[in-house]
Amino acid sequence: MRTRKLGRSGIEVSALGFGCWAIGGEWWNERGEPLGWGAVDDQESVRAVHAALDLGITFFDTADVYGAGHSERVLGRAIAGHRDAVVLASKWGNVFDPATRRSGATPDLRPAHVREALTATLRRLGTDRLDLYQLHINDAPLDVGAELRDACEELVAEGLIRAYGWSTDDPERARLFAEGPHCASVQVNCNVLQDAPAMLALCAELDLAAINRGPLAMGLLTGKYGEGAALAPDDIRANPPEWLTFFRDGRVAPEWQKRFDAVRSILTSEGRTPAQGALAWLWGRSPHAVPIPGICTADQARQNAGALDFGPLTDAQLREVDTLLGR
Numbered sequence: 001m002r003t004r005k006l007g008r009s010g011i012e013v014s015a016l017g018f019g020c021w022a023i024g025g026e027w028w029n030e031r032g033e034p035l036g037w038g039a040v041d042d043q044e045s046v047r048a049v050h051a052a053l054d055l056g057i058t059f060f061d062t063a064d065v066y067g068a069g070h071s072e073r074v075l076g077r078a079i080a081g082h083r084d085a086v087v088l089a090s091k092w093g094n095v096f097d098p099a100t101r102r103s104g105a106t107p108d109l110r111p112a113h114v115r116e117a118l119t120a121t122l123r124r125l126g127t128d129r130l131d132l133y134q135l136h137i138n139d140a141p142l143d144v145g146a147e148l149r150d151a152c153e154e155l156v157a158e159g160l161i162r163a164y165g166w167s168t169d170d171p172e173r174a175r176l177f178a179e180g181p182h183c184a185s186v187q188v189n190c191n192v193l194q195d196a197p198a199m200l201a202l203c204a205e206l207d208l209a210a211i212n213r214g215p216l217a218m219g220l221l222t223g224k225y226g227e228g229a230a231l232a233p234d235d236i237r238a239n240p241p242e243w244l245t246f247f248r249d250g251r252v253a254p255e256w257q258k259r260f261d262a263v264r265s266i267l268t269s270e271g272r273t274p275a276q277g278a279l280a281w282l283w284g285r286s287p288h289a290v291p292i293p294g295i296c297t298a299d300q301a302r303q304n305a306g307a308l309d310f311g312p313l314t315d316a317q318l319r320e321v322d323t324l325l326g327r
């Protein structure tokens, strides 16, 4: 239960990963709207990574663009001296200016950029190789995807990366990447309120890891925002873009709160916290699932790692969740 394979790569990872978006701190899009989760305390981020390592979490997911390079730098600092004990995943495709901490409006999908971006990522992480490299552009065109997959195979041959995958919610795109022998995973949005049956079936068919982003529905499934916790004004959830529907007007959107309330008693079975129950749902849902909750503090690392002690929800609980949510 404590470890899973990163799909057909055979790379062993902890069954719980550590999402590093939030520890990147503030950064903005080209219009100045927040893309981060507000200001962060880097010392606390390092403590969170160390707490996770102490509890057996070995899998860390970041991206070059998180905090315009800051997430990779902080993670690199935190894992210095532990490189052989961790599995590092990052992403490329977005462009950004580290000086202004602004993202560009259009991605860079040239095959040549894969190597350029990787070189910068390795430097920020302080390592000479990446375990998993992921295309960060969910809806990049299929023909471009094929070129980028082949560029990744070259990097594998050179020993710069061990495996690669696409962060996409589209099974057709995931299948195209999986034609490459060293494609090991897909990164897919999936949580107890938002199942991803087609993608999970594809992962079973092709032996890909389903790395689950948003496993806590961006904090909604912790329950704290329904109980009055406030969002900072520079948090993306306080000023959500169109795709981010969990929060509205600085609060959890009522339609999502209702769904969460419907399954809360199942998530908190056996004394789990709601967040631990949300992770347990994913482990029960698929043997390929590797949730990567975003973690900002050592306390969050400890609580999320505690979910491993309870293990997955049962099949009967999963069926009950589906019934309660009308699936």
Ligand SMILES: NC(=O)c1ccc[n+]([C@@H]2O[C@H](COP(=O)([O-])OP(=O)(O)OC[C@H]3O[C@@H](n4cnc5c(N)ncnc54)[C@H](OP(=O)(O)O)[C@@H]3O)[C@@H](O)[C@H]2O)c1
Pocket (backbone or CB within 6 Å): 018, 019, 020, 021, 022, 037, 061, 062, 091, 136, 167, 187, 212, 213, 214, 215, 216, 217, 218, 219, 220, 222, 224, 275, 292, 293, 294, 295, 296, 299, 300, 301, 303, 304
């Ligand atoms: N396109 C992509 O490839 C993509 C997109 C999204 C995410 N991701 C990856 O997936 C990871 C996870 O997704 P996510 O960050 O969007 O959302 P998430 O994991 O659903 O929610 C994470 C947030 O919940 C709060 N939290 C976590 N554990 C908690 C606990 N035990 N108690 C209370 N609060 C807790 C933290 O924020 P607060 O304390 O501020 O509430 C944390 O940042 C990201 O970090 C990133 O690595 C990738």
